[in-house]
Amino acid sequence: MPTYNTGQPSTVIYQADPAVVQHLHGVRESLHHSCKPYLNHKVKVQTIDGMMHEGIIAGMDSKHMYLMITVNTEPARGFYNPYYHPYPGTGYPFPAPINNAILPLVLFELLAISLV
Template identity: 30%
Template sequence: MSYYPTTYHEQVLYQADAQSANYIRNIRHQVQEICRKYKNQYVKIETVDSQVVFGRIVGCEKGLLKLAVRPPHGGDGRLFGSPSWGQDEIILTLVLYELLVITLLYT
């Protein structure tokens, strides 16, 4: 439960304009549909910050992409909070509007 004093005042620090908000919603919807279509497929993701991640799409909802990735340097996934049932993947969550490129990888 949150507590707000009776003299609580609000000051808007940032508010997106309606056109930008609609554009972001459309992008989110488009990427969610792509991720649903290619669920369990291996992809390469490039973010707007030039990070590159390889993994398998395991889910996409509420503006988030869940990607199964291998721990760095063959490490133990438990170090990253994944369950200890012996799987060699961890789940990485990415924000859809930060994605720049999704490339399908063929085996």
């Protein structure tokens, strides 16, 4: 069985600044207090990367917000949609289309959340 302990002292590549860690804990607490009353409400979420998502807040844990989104079941030209089924309800080997999915969003990457 391989072991990863070589007996040599480890070299720290990165260590977060304690002030940043404390600030991130505050941001997480603020998000929980702000979003918890809006569970099961429709919202629009913008991430720090500029992505926009619209859906219903399905839940939260210490690291993620779970957003229930509607999956587009219409075929898009040039793109493969694994949820699309041209003949719904025909059974095996083709399942019925899935219209909803849960999208986990990392709390620290959320820039704005607004009610829709």
